[in-house]
Amino acid sequence: MTTASLPILYSFRRCPYAMRARLAIGAAGLRVELREIVLRDKAPEFLEVSPSATVPCLVDVDGTVFDESLDIMTWALERDDPERWLSPEGGDRDAMIRLIGDIDGPFKRHLDRYKYDTRYPDADRVGERSAAADILRKLDAMLAGRDWLFGTRASLADFAILPFVRQFANADRAWFDGEDWDSLKRWLVAFETSPRFEAIMRKSGRWSPEDPPVIFGGDL
Template sequence: MKHNILYSFRRCPYAIRARWALLNTNQLVELREVDLKKKPIELIEISKKATVPVLKTSLNQVIDESIDIMIWSLKESNMDALLFKNCKSQEILSLIDLNDKEFKYHLDRYKYASRFNYQELKTHRDACYEILLSLNNRLKSFSNKGKPLFLVDAKESIADWAIWPFIRQFRIADISRFDQNHEIEFLRNWLNYFLNHEKYHIVMKKNKPWDKESKPIFFGQ
């Protein structure tokens, strides 16, 4: 194999952040859209979890965690400054950990309440908003100092890349409520930076599920 292959699913926030990192670090990747109800044997053979995203590199290394894919792409492109090699690195990791564990837990039970307990929808939505407010306050503090709206030290980092797809998913659950909530004004502006980014439509482009007969789709081309 002479190129990298990414098994992905368009709407999955974990896959979105992996694609975002790969695209923004200029990694040439063959994109294979996965039908989650009919996963290709090629994916199952290289990853026991068989959950997207999974990256198989040109050197046959298999990376099946989205954050590890992001870190790999940054290091391969000599853009690991976005990882912050100082005291801020722990701050970045803490924000991502909060998102991936606590926020995602409540997000699933809010957005997909019918699969869990619909009566607890408000409880989980409020728990999400509490986290969103904390992120908003971080951004507000930077804005008050005239600095850019990014989550750590007012500088774009892997924390921003890793978290925005999940905030996007939360917004989709009730767009009007999210867009009209002035308590998270700074967070909305931060999210809009990504939603209006020139590369957003590339990351979110619809592709047919991959099979052996499919012509290769090279990500970003």
């Protein structure tokens, strides 16, 4: 079953990239048909449309496919951006995009080699954690005395980055909580305890074509 009038979002609840997509769709007040994918046994329908075979993947009602999380965030927010995520305080959108790039590039590399060190024979887990932490300390400095990375309101950067900071923190929460980055911890906890986070983390079963549609969005 499907809802032809709605875009389709192939997602995986715990994936930080997919969390990004759901955050932006919710913030834009859009509704999509949510299809939860099991990564170890991906649905053929998903593999037919996703060029990378990774989540998130959004299929718009006209058939256009968006296969990158930031592209999906932009797609949603260009339709409606009531919280002005695409316009950070100070107006420096380029700086915001560069910051997200630092997380998607160097930080994500260190995070993977820290969290999944057994997959990388040359990885030094403690060294990778230390390198990732150096990047997070820059975020902590940005957050000192304010609630969001670019000022008094959230921007795209906050919700593009928070899922990955959460993933890093949960690799060893006791260690993370023991570090001296109070602004970073406050920012993360505020996210984890927010109605927005609760809304994107609601569980749904593995999608099957025979299932009734699961609608996501409109309440974040």
